Amino acid sequence: MTDNMTRLRVGQGYDVHRLVEGRKLILGGVHIPSELGLLGHSDADALLHAVTDAVLGACAMGDIGTHFSDTDPQFEGADSGLLLKNVIEKARVKGFKLLNVDSTLICQSPKLAPHMAAMHQSLSTLCGLPLDAVNIKAKTNEKLGYLGRKEAIEAQAVVLMVKGA
Amino acid sequence: MTDNMTRLRVGQGYDVHRLVEGRKLILGGVHIPSELGLLGHSDADALLHAVTDAVLGACAMGDIGTHFSDTDPQFEGADSGLLLKNVIEKARVKGFKLLNVDSTLICQSPKLAPHMAAMHQSLSTLCGLPLDAVNIKAKTNEKLGYLGRKEAIEAQAVVLMVKGA
Amino acid sequence: MTDNMTRLRVGQGYDVHRLVEGRKLILGGVHIPSELGLLGHSDADALLHAVTDAVLGACAMGDIGTHFSDTDPQFEGADSGLLLKNVIEKARVKGFKLLNVDSTLICQSPKLAPHMAAMHQSLSTLCGLPLDAVNIKAKTNEKLGYLGRKEAIEAQAVVLMVKGA
Ligand SMILES: [Mg+2]
Ligand SMILES: [Mg+2]
Ligand SMILES: [Mg+2]
Numbered sequence: 299m300t301d302n303m304t305r306l307r308v309g310q311g312y313d314v315h316r317l318v319e320g321r322k323l324i325l326g327g328v329h330i331p332s333e334l335g336l337l338g339h340s341d342a343d344a345l346l347h348a349v350t351d352a353v354l355g356a357c358a359m360g361d362i363g364t365h366f367s368d369t370d371p372q373f374e375g376a377d378s379g380l381l382l383k384n385v386i387e388k389a390r391v392k393g394f395k396l397l398n399v400d401s402t403l404i405c406q407s408p409k410l411a412p413h414m415a416a417m418h419q420s421l422s423t424l425c426g427l428p429l430d431a432v433n434i435k436a437k438t439n440e441k442l443g444y445l446g447r448k449e450a451i452e453a454q455a456v457v458l459m460v461k462g463a
Numbered sequence: 464m465t466d467n468m469t470r471l472r473v474g475q476g477y478d479v480h481r482l483v484e485g486r487k488l489i490l491g492g493v494h495i496p497s498e499l500g501l502l503g504h505s506d507a508d509a510l511l512h513a514v515t516d517a518v519l520g521a522c523a524m525g526d527i528g529t530h531f532s533d534t535d536p537q538f539e540g541a542d543s544g545l546l547l548k549n550v551i552e553k554a555r556v557k558g559f560k561l562l563n564v565d566s567t568l569i570c571q572s573p574k575l576a577p578h579m580a581a582m583h584q585s586l587s588t589l590c591g592l593p594l595d596a597v598n599i600k601a602k603t604n605e606k607l608g609y610l611g612r613k614e615a616i617e618a619q620a621v622v623l624m625v626k627g628a
Numbered sequence: 629m630t631d632n633m634t635r636l637r638v639g640q641g642y643d644v645h646r647l648v649e650g651r652k653l654i655l656g657g658v659h660i661p662s663e664l665g666l667l668g669h670s671d672a673d674a675l676l677h678a679v680t681d682a683v684l685g686a687c688a689m690g691d692i693g694t695h696f697s698d699t700d701p702q703f704e705g706a707d708s709g710l711l712l713k714n715v716i717e718k719a720r721v722k723g724f725k726l727l728n729v730d731s732t733l734i735c736q737s738p739k740l741a742p743h744m745a746a747m748h749q750s751l752s753t754l755c756g757l758p759l760d761a762v763n764i765k766a767k768t769n770e771k772l773g774y775l776g777r778k779e780a781i782e783a784q785a786v787v788l789m790v791k792g793a
């Protein structure tokens with residue numbers, strides 16, 4: 299029984315990207331209307347990057363930077379949803395199955411409330427999980443620090459996975 | 464067996480509130496003597512808010528802001544212990560049981576050491592868990608950033624839950 | 629069956645230390661060549677401190693500060709690997725077994741990529757876990773805040789544990 303539970307794995311992810319002019323804001327695979335967007339080599343989707351890192355972490359497969367170099371031209375402007383799906387597939391090949399995902403977006407602006415349902419649906423689809431095994435929370439940083447000054451958006455994620463079917 | 468383990472869920476929470484004059488400092492449901500207290504619509508108990516968000520996250524029930532609006536007059540000065548108990552009860556109705564809670568307070572001042580045992584007892588009671596399934600860690604931020612300047616207190620939490628009895 | 633799963637525990641850890649001149653940089657028990665090192669009473673290994681706190685958290689055994697006071701002369705310059713091993717042994721005595729560890733280092737400089745394999749091996753050995761149950765992720769903070777200004781290094785960790793054999 300305990301032997302069985304030893305197949306469980308937890309993983310965590312953190313990401314932050316700068317908010318700048320002239321970029322689209324993409325979070326959880328969803329385009330969010332905004333004067334500012336996240337800066338990065340790919341589409342800079344901080345939420346999907348944090349979830350991707352959490353999956354890699356649970357499977358002991360390193361981190362997003364080792365799988366998708368941010369100097370590799372093929373990932374310039376990359377759709378981070380494809381990166382997440384690629385990582386979940388690599389994990390599946392190794393025998394890992396995702397059980398659930400929880401996450402937090404720390405974003406002073408724009409307001410994310412009107413987009414939470416779309417992000418939830420998008421992240422569930424990308425993860426191949428039902429809606430009731432995926433969660434996104436959102437909050438401001440109470441105007442504290444660079445997050446509070448709207449200079450960046452942070453994402454945090456945690457996942458539970460099980461190895462071997 | 465694996466089917467059984469697929470009922471497990473992990474959740475995480477993050478919260479930060481500003482330290483200001485003229486407010487009580489409430490953490491983990493415990494009043495801590497302090498010249499400064501946390502600013503917020505409710506009692507601003509960052510620790511209970513982080514735990515509440517972690518529970519909601521594990522159950523895919525959104526976030527604390529969607530359950531208890533910070534513009535709703537009925538939650539002005541609210542006891543965050545009641546909000547946490549409300550969320551745990553909502554989760555129970557959906558079939559979710561809390562297994563354990565771990566958390567961290569990042570607080571440069573005041574010293575929390577004299578109050579850790581009381582917070583531990585309070586959080587255990589609020590969660591309906593034995594003391595050995597609940598943990599609170601505390602530390603300074605090495606005088607770095609807004610936490611290090613005593614402008615705010617941050618809380619982090621993680622929970623494990625299981626669905627279906 | 630559910631009774632069995634109630635023996636599972638999740639824990640999380642956070643640590644940050646200042647980067648200063650005249651100190652060695654030790655991360656994950658590995659000496660990393662660097663002009664700056666982490667400031668602290670012990671060897672200031674933020675990664676091992678975060679993992680140690682996560683283990684203590686999962687077992688509801690408090691935090692690293694209560695086990696190893698940072699004013700106690702016996703821990704001046706202490707090898708944090710010994711502290712982590714001590715905590716894992718204390719947990720084992722209480723019946724807790726570590727299942728997996730995931731972690732993130734947020735470090736703007738120096739580059740950690742050349743040292744990831746050595747840190748991975750070191751952390752696995754310290755935890756008594758195979759390499760495929762231990763993970764370290766590394767990233768910059770996109771030049772944001774004190775982490776982005778190379779004033780400090782942050783570590784985050786999460787662990788899964790099971791009680792009773
Ligand atoms: Mg990123
Ligand atoms: Mg709050
Ligand atoms: Mg430390």
